[in-house]
Amino acid sequence: MCGIVGYVGRQDAVPVLLEGLARLEYRGYDSAGIAVVRNGTLRVHKRAGKVRDLAASMPKRLSGQVGIAHTRWATHGQPSDANAHPHVDMANRIAVVHNGMIEDSALLRERLRAEGVQFSSETDTELLAHLIAREDADDLEEAVRRALRRVHGAYGIAVLDATAPDRIVLARNGSPVLIGIGDHQMLCASDMAALVRHAQQVVHLEDGELATVTAESFSTATLDARPTVKTATTLESAASDYERGGFEHFMLKEISEQPQAIDATLRGRLDARLATARLGGLNLTARELRAFRRVHVIACGSALYAGMVGAGMLESLARIPAAAESAAEFRYRNAVIEPETLYVAVSQSGETADTLAAVEEIARKGGRVLGVVNVPGSSIARAVDGGIYLHAGPELSVASTKAFTSMTVAFALLALHLGRLRDLGPADGQRLLSALAKLPDKAAEALAAHDELKQLAAWIASAQSSFFIGRVRGYPVALEGAQKLKEVSYVHAEAYPAAELKHGPLALISPELPTVAIVPDDELLEKNLASLEQIHSRGGEVLAVAHRQLGTLADRLILVPKSEPELDPILLGLPLQLLAYYAAAALGRDIDQPRNLAKSVTVE
Template identity: 40%
Template structure:
């Protein structure tokens, strides 16, 4: 591999398999959480920074679908200075690749002082966050050298899906489509492997940005989580100005930015809202946008020239294969512009200051 980022993108089928190892049979195996009394939990907070914050937004979405408990996802840099009503009936979940992120660590310490129950999701054994949290669940991404996170993010998504299913089980909630979710979770390594084969197509799409300095990402529901991460990845390593929007919010201002040749990356993997997303996409095409659509099977528009389809997968897991494509898009956009993919300017792998 020419870069660590390419290597780490390619490792994702293996590290997702490792993260799932011994976690799934006919239900989620997570003995670390078996003693958690969900009946005593009155609020859940998801706290993280950057890419890990996007993973936490994903967990928040699943939690809101399955649990009747109020759930809030907050960047750690805001949480530590905000007046959030945390007490002994709060469950606070902290996500950090390194386990040393300064803001996340400070927020964890503050929650511990208020006697909240704390869970860490981390990739580094014996990190500061893992030592302080009541319980730590580890992703198995292995060392991640490139500054822009790839395999750490997708293993976070994978483990968080398992955690939210476990919390639903502990809360005695019946999850619709539970068996299909477990089946598709087990099949994730193969699904991700198939997406790695789409690299040539994403490399071709990346050339659309060669003379551009702006890109816009749009999606609805869980696709919005994916476009936030896709835009961040593009900004981090290619220095292209990239914004992510809810597709339904375009008419409320952002569509003014669309002009002839503007690159729009759209996601429509959530079939229940896909037709509305397609309608939003066609509005941008009418104004001259050059659109790349990442879609679920069965979603189609004759007006969109550039389309790429993810495998048939439960919609709650669709962000994983979609993310692989967005990582490849960012990688090749950066290479087109001659950027240092592994060590982008002004960034550090672990943010250990405020």
């Protein structure tokens, strides 16, 4: 959601800011804008719509060596030119871009109106510009500090002052802000993607920190003006990681990258000598791991479904009770935090607001939390006690594909590691190690049937709705398959445990409502085939995702290579990603940026 970019240096800021905004488009947005300072004058240009609309309408002489820019995802006020960021004060001296939400904005707006302030937008962000401008402070940083003490809510902000044209002031509380360190230039952003072309190192602000950034240096301090010390880390990603590389969409590129992503998640973590997984980042001894009596996974969206796959692996391999729960529900239900429970937080971005809040609640109550995240240095990565980095590489399409798959692979490693510490014998350990080593090649095989999947996708896209069903290992695969279809094609889809058909959903079965069935070749095969019989007997049509031919029980079939039963869900979900992608393409959808959705959900 929402993207921030800032630049101060020797170059013209405008091209750098526009490039940064383009690299943040994947996060989801409805408007964009830019502000620069030149010759002591603040100039702002903003538009509802895409970054390309902003660039096309840009005044030719708009330039400056310091500037901030933003892509907005509407919270307060509809998408419009007026509501787009940056927002300025009445004197056109202060400009602010803001991610997050000011919770007491309505009350503060009324107070400012009573003091004679005239607002030009419906946003909560504009009041920050007015508050900062009205502070009688010695410098911009102190004015920002005083203004922020008057508000409640989440924010990541960047602030310009026309009378201080050599600097940008940043602040963070609940929404990520990064500083990019370059050669005689500094950048700021809400996401690493905006920094990769112009910075070599990066610094992450913590909640409650402010920073003042100039072309040559930066300084950081707390809201009560205590200086803080930051350590810069080297940027691991390259600019090419954020480009489509000949693919029509990032989603298709990232689906195709999954064999390499699986290999990257596994690399260096398979221990053949001890028939286990090597996970040094857990920061837990074997004795500490053995002391846990259960595992509780917390996540949202696709990460939650990966957690459900993972919980099944943990129970199967480590023989430890495990469950997955929505972090959005967990954080509000006053959960009992048990010292003998290992909590695992899962997030591609490492910034998911509900998951981060759940991590903080668990930590507050003394629980032990591991993270499964894809972005080093992210908020969740810094908040947990240890964990597993996915190393899947940047994921830019809003719909998660390679990160979801790498999450399930990470859970397989965790389950193997815990299993070998408990009751899983070396023969089973070697069996799983061998299967994990073969996963990249099997993933490539599972993703090979593009022409066939295009035809199946056209059939699915022609339906008004569809069911996805599966049992035990297949159920989270069905959930994720239905979600992918919904979010990128806008075709309604619902997932059910296959055994639940007779408890209500069978009433909807008809020739017009297809069913996608996950049918692994395992101990539940006969049960799954019985479910297909029930659908056929009521006139329904079935697309089966299976390891073998199913005869007349499957009207259409996607064959997937077989792995070990515990790992089968990883491969069974892959063709469903392509099914959703090609259905969306057939319907002409905006695949990488589906309507109403954002990549990184950093507000509730």
